[in-house]
Amino acid sequence: MAENKVSPEIGRAALLAFLKEKSPLGPLKILANHLGYFFQIPLPMFKPYVVFGAQANKKVLVTERDKVLWRNTDPVTDLLGQGVLIVDGDEHDHYRKLMEPALHTSRLPEYTASMISQTDRVSSQWRDGEVVDMLVESRKIALLIIMQTLFSKDVWDDLEKIWKPVLKSIEYISPGAWILWRKIPRFGFRKPLKVLDDYLFQIITDRRRQTEDGLSSTVHRPNDLLQHLIGAGLSDKIIRDQMLTMLIAGHDTSTALLAWTFALLGQHPEIHQQVVNEIDKTNDLERVPLLDNVIKESLRLYPPIHIGNRRIAQEMDFDGNKIPKDERLFYSIYLTHRDENVWENAESFCPERFSNGKKPAGLSYVPFGGGPRVCIGATFGQVEARVVLSYLLKNFTFKFTNHKIHPHMGATLEPRPGVMMKVTRRSRL
Numbered sequence: 021m022a023e024n025k026v027s028p029e030i031g032r033a034a035l036l037a038f039l040k041e042k043s044p045l046g047p048l049k050i051l052a053n054h055l056g057y058f059f060q061i062p063l064p065m066f067k068p069y070v071v072f073g074a075q076a077n078k079k080v081l082v083t084e085r086d087k088v089l090w091r092n093t094d095p096v097t098d099l100l101g102q103g104v105l106i107v108d109g110d111e112h113d114h115y116r117k118l119m120e121p122a123l124h125t126s127r128l129p130e131y132t133a134s135m136i137s138q139t140d141r142v143s144s145q146w147r148d149g150e151v152v153d154m155l156v157e158s159r160k161i162a163l164l165i166i167m168q169t170l171f172s173k174d175v176w177d178d179l180e181k182i183w184k185p186v187l188k189s190i191e192y193i194s195p196g197a198w199i200l201w202r203k204i205p206r207f208g209f210r211k212p213l214k215v216l217d218d219y220l221f222q223i224i225t226d227r228r229r230q231t232e233d234g235l236s237s238t239v240h241r242p243n244d245l246l247q248h249l250i251g252a253g254l255s256d257k258i259i260r261d262q263m264l265t266m267l268i269a270g271h272d273t274s275t276a277l278l279a280w281t282f283a284l285l286g287q288h289p290e291i292h293q294q295v296v297n298e299i300d301k302t303n304d305l306e307r308v309p310l311l312d313n314v315i316k317e318s319l320r321l322y323p324p325i326h327i328g329n330r331r332i333a334q335e336m337d338f339d340g341n342k343i344p345k346d347e348r349l350f351y352s353i354y355l356t357h358r359d360e361n362v363w364e365n366a367e368s369f370c371p372e373r374f375s376n377g378k379k380p381a382g383l384s385y386v387p388f389g390g391g392p393r394v395c396i397g398a399t400f401g402q403v404e405a406r407v408v409l410s411y412l413l414k415n416f417t418f419k420f421t422n423h424k425i426h427p428h429m430g431a432t433l434e435p436r437p438g439v440m441m442k443v444t445r446r447s448r449l
């Protein structure tokens with residue numbers, strides 16, 4: 021059993037890493053280097069346990085998953101209510117089963133068409149030579165895509181109205197002082213969150229009306245996720261919870277993935293050029309092996325969901341280290357992906373490590389989690405990244421103009437302060 025107490029020296033090193041890297045990821049790496057695959061973070065009033073690596077992931081996600089609960093008492097639960105991401109047991113399985121058909125691979129060809137048209141819409145606004153922030157542009161694209169594909173809602177004209185409410189909802193669930201002081205007053209959220217709620221409820225109301233009209237006429241009813249949820253007889257409140265869950269889980273993650281991939285390509289011009297050459301040689305935006313490897317490597321280095329958050333329902337044992345009931349447990353995707361015992365040159369960007377389908381065994385690579393609650397949108401998210409990136413790289417040149425980017429721990433891991441790129445349409449070069 022490893023000695024996993026944080027000594028004053030390790031504490032000091034962790035603090036220095038925090039100041040240097042401007043993020044808790046630095047201290048996490050220090051703690052993992054000194055303490056191994058199991059440790060406890062000694063914060064005042066909050067002492068979560070952290071585990072990582074294939075073995076621990078397997079326990080949390082597969083073999084002993086019944087010993088942990090997803091539902092916590094935190095702002096994520098406050099915001100998402102009974103969303104599929106939050107609830108446990110039969111309730112979870114019921115919602116998940118209702119949602120899976122809308123995310124089945126057989127639906128992807130029609131979604132791909134929408135992914136391309138929404139990407140085209142956003143990028144057609146760019147002026148030649150303009151410097152754009154790919155963190156912002158990626159969010160616009162991902163937001164339009166998720167709303168169009170899952171709810172058949174075109175939010176183009178409403179982007180201005182919902183932009184701040186969406187960002188506020190993400191800020192609401194991002195780590196903050198509430199971690200240490202759960203009841204800390206939080207100002208500035210009530211109004212924007214209400215705007216977003218009203219917006220979603222209106223979509224539900226409109227669809228119910230359309231559905232009723234459709235019963236007596238031939239009005240077209242979309243065969244989308246929203247229709248599945250309505251058809252299953254769920255209440256407006258439960259449908260709102262699922263919609264908000266999918267809206268946030270399904271676009272904030274893709275935003276981070278796209279933005280990090282642009283940042284990494286910007287930082288590695290040779291690989292960037294090789295990807296462009298590969299895309300130029302094909303007409304099939306979905307078959308670009310090097311781009312696939314770049315996406316996988318981007319997910320390894322900067323997994324948008326970098327940590328899985330659980331509450332212990334029944335005592336767990338990790339190699340003799342026990343975690344009592346009711347304690348908080350994090351399984352760290354970030355640390356799993358940077359484990360030097362598994363990944364050669366773990367800190368370097370090396371898409372080649374995934375070439376020819378190579379991948380380390382077991383749960384050493386878990387950008388989408390694992391087990392029965394693996395990300396429901398894993399295939400959707402990967403296809404989306406492939407399609408959006410190949411479309412943009414085929415049609416535009418991107419010149420990276422900022423080089424100082426750090427990972428910001430929000431609801432997802434984001435490249436901050438942004439990914440500034442000078443864009444030029446390729447046909448006009």
Ligand code: HEM
Pocket residue numbers: 104105106116123265266269270271273274277323324325327328329386387388389390392393394395396397398400401402
């Ligand atoms: C690049 C994109 C994405 C990444 C990296 C990602 C990552 C993840 C991870 C790591 C989990 C498991 C979290 C845990 O174990 O605590 C998860 C769950 C989930 N994701 Fe994703 N995700 C992505 C895209 C999407 C998309 C596009 C959707 C919706 C269309 C989505 C919806 C969900 C939902 C609903 C869950 C909860 C599933 C359940 O508990 O049954 N995600 N995602």
